[in-house]
Amino acid sequence: xxxxxxxxxxxxxxxxxxxxxxxxxxxxxxxxxxxxxxxxxxxxxxxxxxxxxxxxxxxxxxxxxxxxxxxxxxxxxxxxxxxxxxxxxxxxxxxxxxxxxxxxxxxxxx
Numbered sequence: 001x002x003x004x005x006x007x008x009x010x011x012x013x014x015x016x017x018x019x020x021x022x023x024x025x026x027x028x029x030x031x032x033x034x035x036x037x038x039x040x041x042x043x044x045x046x047x048x049x050x051x052x053x054x055x056x057x058x059x060x061x062x063x064x065x066x067x068x069x070x071x072x073x074x075x076x077x078x079x080x081x082x083x084x085x086x087x088x089x090x091x092x093x094x095x096x097x098x099x100x101x102x103x104x105x106x107x108x109x110x
Contacts, residue, residue, distance in 0.1 A: 014050045014095065017059075017085050019078040021052055053085050062088070075100050 021044060029037035044050050055063070063081035070080075079100045086094065086106060094101040095109050102108055 012049075015085065015089060015091055016044075016050060016052055017078075017081055018052060018054045019081045023078055053089070055081055055085075059084050059088065073100070073103060075104070079104075 025037045062084035066080040083104050093107040
């Protein structure tokens with residue numbers, strides 16, 4: 001899958017999952033501070049441009065299925081939850097530096 005240059009896309013909003021938000025908040029907590037982690041959480045949840053998809057039982061099952069089927073990959077469960085969410089919502093491009101998304105067949109930005 002080729003990388004898509006940022007100027008080739010017109011991004012109007014972002015979709016993320018509760019799993020990705022959890023990882024970002026946790027990383028911010030340990031890399032910076034509890035206060036910064038809370039700021040990140042509140043800003044993300046209040047944003048008009050970010051839609052947080054909560055996994056629930058269905059998406060969790062879909063993510064687990066992807067995880068189980070790809071033992072040959074070093075994909076995390078969070079990666080697989082993201083792949084399942086992207087498939088469900090027809091998202092083809094991920095804003096990420098994680099090469100696993102290209103391995104799974106998605107385009108990436110930047």
